[in-house]
Amino acid sequence: MAYQPPCTLTPEILNRVAAISETIGRLTVLTDQDRALRLRRVNRIRTIQGSLAIEGNTLSEAQITAILEGKRVMAPPREVLEVKNALAAYDRFDAWKPTTERDLLEAHRILMSGLVEEVGRYRHGGVGVMAGDQVIHMAPPADRVPHLMAELFAWLAATEVHPLIASSIFHYEFEFIHPFTDGNGRMGRLWQSLILARWSRLFAEIPVESLIFEHQREYYQAIEESTRQTDSAPFVAFMLRMILDALISFTPQVAPQVAPQVGELLAMIQGEMDRAALQSALGLADRKSFRERYLKPALADGLIEMTIPDKPNSRLQKYRLTDKGRQRLARHADG
Template sequence: MSNQNSYQPPYTLNSVILRLVADISELVGRFSALTDLSQALQLRRVNRIRTIRGSLAIEGNTLSETQITAILDGKRVIAPPREIQEVRNAIAAYDRFDTWQPEVEDDLLEAHGILMAALIDKAGAYRFGGVGVMAGSQVVHMAPPADRVPALMCDLFHWLAVSQEHPLITSSVFHYEFEFIHPFADGNGRMGRLWQSLILARWNPLFADLPVESLVFENQAEYYQALQESTRQTDSAPFIEFMLSTLCAAIREAVATDQVGDQVTDQVLTLIEAIGTDELGSKELMKALGLSHRPTFRKNYLNPALKDNWIERTQPDSPRSPTQRYRLTGKGHRLLLS
């Protein structure tokens, strides 16, 4: 039987975690001082698209930021219907983001209903059967039996409501415990990440727009490893460390972009403006820039932009692919809007 008064998730606060909490708190203050309201509002759309792409890509969705932008704008996109539905659901969920309270269980069920609408049966309801987390053909985690899920989630929400820990810690602990319980038949990963963002956004609005999902996507092997290690140790400290390190990297990048924006060359700035919110190939970029000499384009525009992480390849594992295209990184988007 559930005992809300004594429930305490197992986690250890080590020196690494405490240092990360201090570092993130300092960075949040610096970022807030650097960012004006108009720029923040402009950036919200860009980061929301990156967040949706990152969260869904972790689950296997192949749609690009350009395609997600088109769906957001109501344009027709040629792609698998399920993937389009996932994007539409995520857009609808983030439209409701500001209306949900993280400690309200009914809000989480409503969010799942929106996020998984037309994708699974019983969206918005806890699972009725057993589930396991797979890594290839291997079961790496068997979730608790379905009949225990309501009580376990009730305990977790009660702990969240009364916890005196810093929101950076409570959000990470909640995220790990949520994934351990695996309360839904599907959509647990994207819901856990969404709810951690919601908890953090109630602490500081910055986290409503910070594309942490993109960084998790870029480091998803470490994400799953941290989950597994926390389960093995019966202590969520490894997962807390991973999530706080990811958050710290995201904010540090945002702060650095504001501070070094004036160091970008005129050529690279022109390239960034030419790309905008699109994904363009070399020929398209050269045409947009009015260039005909490829070595000049690569030396003065493309290579410096790649080196300083203003842009990224859409096919990083095949840099010489004939279908290679380029898009702005989060750092590049911030500079474009500054």
């Protein structure tokens, strides 16, 4: 029987898939080719900086840009090599197929060349995921890795699950298996981006890793919680939130910048929705946080409105986008 990674498709996950798909639909292709190339370069640098920063690399976007331009950078040699390897790996991004195991091994060889001894091949020893001095996850034994990875690739090639969900499940399962001696985090993030880019080319440009770096603690907590539940749903929900926030802030802004939380709320609203439905769609448990960080700023900016404005505390109260809110979403999409 074919392997099926355990993942409960919660309303939170399905609502975020819908919101991301709608946001993707609103993002138009950039017609100015020079501008598109500049934007791609800027976002690729952000992607590399974010992904390596999660692993402890201290180089800034400016230093990575200098390395890309062939300039000398005063920094630890290992960190410079990590950047050069990442730049070389992302240059091959368009050539790799996400369902091909050979391409994954080649990506690891490029990404980790000169950094570890076992490059481009699965580990031969045991590994654990550490949080400080504490082991938070012991990966499966090395002799099981080839079989587990073959199962995972077979599932990815055959699954009919939406790519947004499938890419997040693959990312979690990859981190659980931890197939390499080192570089598992950056490889998992790279491969999720590759899977997504085959669904929509926009994902070759969007620096999701930068947002993951800003929410690094939540990233590891989501992995831990999924492992505890033996269900990747918590990690999938987290990744979809990062993807949605990255999409919302993707294009240069003509209008004043919308806070990511407000942008996420706007993208979630379908017709008229009450507070509970919105809070559930966003996956937020804290009512006060939702009100202060999402609802009140959106109302104050006139981006959403109440359906019963003269009774703000009515139990029948719902919220909908205003013309200004719809225009703001359109501006985000058009750049």
